[in-house]
Amino acid sequence: MAEIVTRKEVAELAGVSEATVSRVFNDVGPMKEQTRQRVLQAAKTLNYHPNAIAQSFARRRSGNLGVVLPYVPKVHIFSTYYFSEVLSGIGEQVKASGNDMLLKFRVPGEESDYSSIFRSQKVDACVILGATDTPSERAELKKLEDGGFPFCLINQHMSGERFNEVDADHEGGSYRAVRHLLDLGYRDIAFLSGSPEYSNSGDRLRGYMQAMREAGLLPADAKTPGDLPAHLYYEGNYSRTSGIKAASAMHPHLNRIEAVFASNDRMAIGLMQGLREYGHVPGRDYAIVGYDDSEAARVTDPPLTSVAVPFYEMGRLAAERVLRRAGGGNETGGASEGFRLKLDTKLVVRQSCRILR
Amino acid sequence: MAEIVTRKEVAELAGVSEATVSRVFNDVGPMKEQTRQRVLQAAKTLNYHPNAIAQSFARRRSGNLGVVLPYVPKVHIFSTYYFSEVLSGIGEQVKASGNDMLLKFRVPGEESDYSSIFRSQKVDACVILGATDTPSERAELKKLEDGGFPFCLINQHMSGERFNEVDADHEGGSYRAVRHLLDLGYRDIAFLSGSPEYSNSGDRLRGYMQAMREAGLLPADAKTPGDLPAHLYYEGNYSRTSGIKAASAMHPHLNRIEAVFASNDRMAIGLMQGLREYGHVPGRDYAIVGYDDSEAARVTDPPLTSVAVPFYEMGRLAAERVLRRAGGGNETGGASEGFRLKLDTKLVVRQSCRILR
DNA sequence: TGAGATAATGAACGCGCGTACATTTTATAT
DNA sequence: ATATAAAATGTACGCGCGTTCATTATCTCA
Numbered sequence: 163m164a165e166i167v168t169r170k171e172v173a174e175l176a177g178v179s180e181a182t183v184s185r186v187f188n189d190v191g192p193m194k195e196q197t198r199q200r201v202l203q204a205a206k207t208l209n210y211h212p213n214a215i216a217q218s219f220a221r222r223r224s225g226n227l228g229v230v231l232p233y234v235p236k237v238h239i240f241s242t243y244y245f246s247e248v249l250s251g252i253g254e255q256v257k258a259s260g261n262d263m264l265l266k267f268r269v270p271g272e273e274s275d276y277s278s279i280f281r282s283q284k285v286d287a288c289v290i291l292g293a294t295d296t297p298s299e300r301a302e303l304k305k306l307e308d309g310g311f312p313f314c315l316i317n318q319h320m321s322g323e324r325f326n327e328v329d330a331d332h333e334g335g336s337y338r339a340v341r342h343l344l345d346l347g348y349r350d351i352a353f354l355s356g357s358p359e360y361s362n363s364g365d366r367l368r369g370y371m372q373a374m375r376e377a378g379l380l381p382a383d384a385k386t387p388g389d390l391p392a393h394l395y396y397e398g399n400y401s402r403t404s405g406i407k408a409a410s411a412m413h414p415h416l417n418r419i420e421a422v423f424a425s426n427d428r429m430a431i432g433l434m435q436g437l438r439e440y441g442h443v444p445g446r447d448y449a450i451v452g453y454d455d456s457e458a459a460r461v462t463d464p465p466l467t468s469v470a471v472p473f474y475e476m477g478r479l480a481a482e483r484v485l486r487r488a489g490g491g492n493e494t495g496g497a498s499e500g501f502r503l504k505l506d507t508k509l510v511v512r513q514s515c516r517i518l519r
Numbered sequence: 520m521a522e523i524v525t526r527k528e529v530a531e532l533a534g535v536s537e538a539t540v541s542r543v544f545n546d547v548g549p550m551k552e553q554t555r556q557r558v559l560q561a562a563k564t565l566n567y568h569p570n571a572i573a574q575s576f577a578r579r580r581s582g583n584l585g586v587v588l589p590y591v592p593k594v595h596i597f598s599t600y601y602f603s604e605v606l607s608g609i610g611e612q613v614k615a616s617g618n619d620m621l622l623k624f625r626v627p628g629e630e631s632d633y634s635s636i637f638r639s640q641k642v643d644a645c646v647i648l649g650a651t652d653t654p655s656e657r658a659e660l661k662k663l664e665d666g667g668f669p670f671c672l673i674n675q676h677m678s679g680e681r682f683n684e685v686d687a688d689h690e691g692g693s694y695r696a697v698r699h700l701l702d703l704g705y706r707d708i709a710f711l712s713g714s715p716e717y718s719n720s721g722d723r724l725r726g727y728m729q730a731m732r733e734a735g736l737l738p739a740d741a742k743t744p745g746d747l748p749a750h751l752y753y754e755g756n757y758s759r760t761s762g763i764k765a766a767s768a769m770h771p772h773l774n775r776i777e778a779v780f781a782s783n784d785r786m787a788i789g790l791m792q793g794l795r796e797y798g799h800v801p802g803r804d805y806a807i808v809g810y811d812d813s814e815a816a817r818v819t820d821p822p823l824t825s826v827a828v829p830f831y832e833m834g835r836l837a838a839e840r841v842l843r844r845a846g847g848g849n850e851t852g853g854a855s856e857g858f859r860l861k862l863d864t865k866l867v868v869r870q871s872c873r874i875l876r
Numbered sequence: 877t878g879a880g881a882t883a884a885t886g887a888a889c890g891c892g893c894g895t896a897c898a899t900t901t902t903a904t905a906t
Numbered sequence: 907a908t909a910t911a912a913a914a915t916g917t918a919c920g921c922g923c924g925t926t927c928a929t930t931a932t933c934t935c936a
Contacts, residue, residue: 166640168892179916184894192913211638216892219576219921226621233614246603257590257624262641264583265620267610281568283523284619402814431818457759461788463820525922536886541924549883573922576891 167210176204187212223489226264227256227481228285230276232292233267242400243427243456244473248291248316251477259485261286270294276302280311287488288313289480294359295320314484314501316476319361326487328480328503332362335469335507336369339451340423342467342509344377346516348421348449351379352393354408354433356400356425366425366453393418398429405432413440421449421515427456427468434462449515455508465512472505479503524567533561544569580846583621584613584838585642587633589649590624599757600784600813601830605648605673608834616842618643627651633659637668644845645670646837651716652677671841671858673833676718683844685837685860689719692826692864693726696808697780699824701734703872705778705806708736709750711765711790713757713782723782723810750775755786762789770797778806778872784813784825791819806872812865822869829862836860 173180178201185191186201204210218224229252231245256263264285268276279285293299293315303325306313314326343351353370356363367387374380380389387395393415398404405428412419416437424430430452434444444450445464452459455470483501530537535558542548543558561567575581586609588602613620621642625633636642650656650672660682663670671683700708710727713720724744731737737746744752750772755761762785769776773794781787787809791801801807802821809816812827840858 166892170892180893181895181917182915185915188894190895191915194914197914209638211635213892214639214641215572215575215579215581216640217894218572219891219923220893220895222921224572231610233610253588253590253622253624263622265610265622267614278568281566282571283573284571402818435818458815458818461759461792461815461819523922527922537923538887538925539885541922542885545924547925548885551884554884570922574924576893576921577923577925579891 166213167208169210169212171208172201172204172210175208176201222283224284224286225260226262226285227252227485228264228266228279228288230266230268230279230288230290230293233269243454243458244317244471245291247473248477248480251474251479252289252481253477254474255478255481255485259482259489261485271298276306276313277309277311280306280309280313286312287484289477289484290315291317292360293318293320295361296359312484312488314480316480317362317471317473319365321361324500324502326484326501328476328483328501328505329362330471330473330476330505331507332365332471333369333372335453335471335509336366336423337373338369338507338509339453339467339469340370340373342511343421343423343449343451343515344373346421346449349377349379350394350418350420352396352412352415352419352422353390354396354398354405354412354422354424354429355387356398356429358397363425370423398425398432400426400429402428402432402435405429405434406436407432409433409436409440413437413442416440416442416448419448420517421451423451423453425453427452427454427459427466430466430468431458431462445514445516447517449517451509451515455510459510459512462514464514464516466514467512468510470508470510472507476505479505523570524565526567526569528565529558529561529567532565533558579640581641581643582617583619583642584609584842585621585623585636585645587623587625587636587645587647587650590626600811600815601674601828602648604830605834605837608831608836609646609838610834611831612835612838612842616839616846618842628655633663633670634666634668637663637666637670643669644841646834646841647672648674649717650675650677652718653716669841669845671837673837674719674828674830676722678718681857681859683841683857683859685833685840685858685862686719687828687830687833687862688864689722689828690726690729692810692828692866693723693780694730695726695864695866696810696824696826697727697730699866699868700778700780700806700808700872701730703778703806706734706736707751707775707777709753709769709772709776709779710747711753711755711762711769711779711781711786712744713755713786715754720782727780755782755789757783757786759785759789759792762786762791763793764789766790766793766797770794770799773797773799773805776805777874778808780808780810782810784809784811784816784823787823787825788815788819802871802873804874806874808866808872812867816867816869819871821871821873823871824869825867827865827867829864833862836862 169180169183173183178197183201185193186198252263266279290313300320307325314328316328319327319329340351355367371380371384375382375384396408396411398408424433430450442448452466452468455468459466459468526537526540530540535554540558542550543555609620623636636645647670657677671685673685676684676686697708712724728737728741732739732741753765753768755765781790787807799805809823809825812825816823816825
């Protein structure tokens with residue numbers, strides 16, 4: 163291992179004090195140009211690089227943005243479009259702001275993991291992906307909030323709390339998706355939901371129901387899945403496999419279903435695969451709309467109409483805002499405001515809804 | 520922000536010295552059980568968590584595994600199957616070994632980035648993804664090697680160097696893929712290459728050519744793309760778009776092409792899309808084999824025969840080995856051996872090669 | 877009961893850096 | 907030329923922890 167060069171040796175070689183070396187590297191205070199050059203030259207000669215850990219220690223600031231991901235063994239989390247895009251967005255912002263990103267896997271049901279992430283001081287701020295709206299997680303997050311740790315939820319909304327959030331308008335996106343189907347003349351529109359513990363699953367449901375109510379296809383007071391005709395409501399967990407499973411449940415009712423709105427593309431794809439096994443061809447026997455506008459939506463047959471969500475931008479924004487809250491270092495009390503952003507979603511029309519019989 | 524509780528306060532409350540608190544938390548030395556309990560109790564009362572940065576500083580060990588990713592603005596790197604899987608594998612191992620993973624984006628053509636990653640001491644070891652086999656990168660990596668920094672390349676082989684590597688048998692995988700096509704009776708088999716600066720692109724080419732030579736379809740001394748009939752060789756950059764572009768180039772020659780071996784699934788998918796525009800249907804007008812066995816291969820029409828690569832396991836192994844090299848702390852000179860692993864690949868047969876005319 | 881061994885704990889230092897404060901050098905104004 | 911201000915640099919300390927070495931409490935065996 164290469165020997166560690168410290169500030170001291172640079173100072174000696176340059177004939178200045180350690181403080182001066184430090185000043186040069188941090189661009190602090192007035193400084194004679196000649197001195198600066200001498201120090202830089204010495205540093206170069208010795209191949210000096212400030213020790214980041216020591217800097218973090220002295221500054222009491224790690225320079226790391228924590229990214230919390232749900233950890234489920236054997237589920238390859240990065241492979242899902244949503245996580246991939248969000249991470250890419252975070253990565254861009256982190257790089258731009260000179261920070262690093264520290265990935266943390268959180269085993270969902272596990273103890274007080276969140277606050278220990280902060281208490282260990284290894285991150286200055288935190289972005290949380292895949293939080294679920296369960297009592298225990300709410301409680302944990304509330305502890306974080308009370309502790310004053312800067313964190314931000316992505317793609318999650320906890321109603322009633324004042325957590326920082328960057329979310330997307332899933333309700334509106336779903337509403338428009340279903341409206342699109344309604345405008346095309348479909349009436350019997352089924353809904354394939356994702357795991358209900360994510361707030362955005364509920365958002366999608368609400369958007370669907372609102373559109374259906376407005377079209378007079380549901381009673382004006384219909385609110386929950388229970389208020390839906392059973393043959394129109396299905397539940398998966400956002401995996402392709404769960405879409406295939408839903409196909410088995412849906413297939414007997416397909417004579418009473420004209421169209422399906424699926425809560426993400428993967429389930430939509432699984433559903434299409436599954437229904438094909440029963441001889442039902444998407445775009446011919448039924449219309450279908452997916453959600454996420456992942457790359458996969460472009461390559462199915464027929465190409466899948468889907469709702470685009472700016473995941474990348476959401477990641478970028480979340481990182482930017484939460485780092486600003488953490489790093490501003492405005493010890494002036496409140497510092498920057500909390501934030502709750504909700505970005506727009508957009509329907510991308512392809513061929514999966516044109517029934518050509 | 521919550522006040523920071525330090526060892527000192529715990530020591531005071533427990534009525535012991537700071538050293539004792541430290542010993543309890545590090546499980547060092549003999550220790551009266553009663554004292555240990557008193558310390559733990561005090562720590563709990565005060566909600567003490569050791570400061571990870573200070574620990575890193577004192578131990579001169581960050582506890583971070585660096586993961587270097589190529590940074591290309593606007594290319595959402597995580598979205599590619601290969602990166603996703605490798606990262607998941609690394610994530611598992613890192614979690615299991617009590618480390619964290621620090622993501623570092625590297626702008627490809629940029630200066631001496633690699634060694635600064637280590638010199639800053641923010642990581643103890645490093646796993647490098649997407650390294651290219653160019654003179655400048657070779658030189659940089661060699662510097663790392665000389666510096667004695669523990670690092671490991673994934674899915675990359677630099678012939679002539681003794682870098683740590685975890686690679687897959689792409690040559691064998693490609694060979695078997697092409698053999699599969701040959702066994703089905705195809706003779707005119709085109710090859711769609713990825714970006715040539717990755718070593719594994721060359722591996723795939725070699726596997727392809729070997730199979731073709733053995734079948735007597737190429738001269739025994741055929742080595743480079745230049746030795747191939749022009750209508751059989753195409754080059755993309757692993758993106759779907761480049762597959763679509765390849766389709767334009769390939770389409771005029773499709774009367775002389777029976778099958779295609781594409782260097783990854785995304786390009787295969789793009790190619791299929793593109794050729795469809797010209798009326799050529801995969802599995803009917805031509806056979807096709809992809810590479811990676813990504814999830815996408817399962818949902819194309821027809822499902823894509825592809826070569827499975829154990830990316831997840833590669834990530835896991837690389838992390839394990841490189842952390843062992845770094846962390847063993849065996850100051851006993853050489854410590855653990857270098858490693859160069861090559862994992863097996865496997866052909867997964869689906870329907871894209873059955874031509875049913 | 878006492879001496880030596882061992883267990884248990886405390887005192888003190890340094891890791892490499894940022895920075896407040898003290899000091900010296902240089903510029904500016906009279 | 908001197909007084910004063912500003913610029914430039916040095917000195918010294920602490921961040922929270924791991925760890926070595928010194929010290930004290932406890933045990934063992936005669």
